[in-house]
Amino acid sequence: MVSYRSTRLFLLTEGGQYTLNFTAARAACLSLNVTMATRAQMEEAVKHGLETCKFGWIAEKIGVIPRLRSDENCGKGKTGVVTWNAPQDTKFGVFCYNNSAADLDKIQNTTRASIHSSASSSSVTSLTLTTTPIAPSIGSTANICSPARENTLI
Numbered sequence: 001m002v003s004y005r006s007t008r009l010f011l012l013t014e015g016g017q018y019t020l021n022f023t024a025a026r027a028a029c030l031s032l033n034v035t036m037a038t039r040a041q042m043e044e045a046v047k048h049g050l051e052t053c054k055f056g057w058i059a060e061k062i063g064v065i066p067r068l069r070s071d072e073n074c075g076k077g078k079t080g081v082v083t084w085n086a087p088q089d090t091k092f093g094v095f096c097y098n099n100s101a102a103d104l105d106k107i108q109n110t111t112r113a114s115i116h117s118s119a120s121s122s123s124v125t126s127l128t129l130t131t132t133p134i135a136p137s138i139g140s141t142a143n144i145c146s147p148a149r150e151n152t153l154i
Contacts, residue, residue: 007045009037011056013093018055025057025094035059037095042066042081055084056095063092 012028014020020028029036036059042050046066053074055063063084067075075082086092 008098009045011093011095018091020094022057022088028094029096034096034098037097041097054093056093058095
């Protein structure tokens with residue numbers, strides 16, 4: 001498992017579902033006093049073992065999936081920081097970056113936030129923050145690429 005303290009990245013989703021357009025994604029990170037992750041920060045986190053099968057917005061206005069292993073059902077078999085130049089109204093999670101590891105405990109304990117954006121009149125009322133194993137143990141039957149899998153704190 002990659003320690004969220006070492007990468008300082010975490011993925012926010014609402015109930016494990018994709019519900020945030022780009023504007024709402026940025027607002028979600030800002031509401032927690034953190035920033036959206038950049039591509040460079042994502043690339044560094046992948047070097048440290050970050051892998052998931054969930055899309056999240058990043059600051060460059062692109063959706064990404066961090067992948068270590070090739071899997072046709074996740075990231076079209078690509079590895080690294082797999083990108084999707086999706087329209088900004090596409091719903092994903094969001095990768096946030098916290099420059100202060102000391103604040104991560106406070107963020108981890110946050111389970112409710114109200115986020116209002118000009119692009120969406122709805123509010124995000126329950127943001128999921130949970131720890132995630134990066135890869136299943138040998139012999140595990142867990143499908144690490146299942147889009148329904150809730151792996152949101154990295």
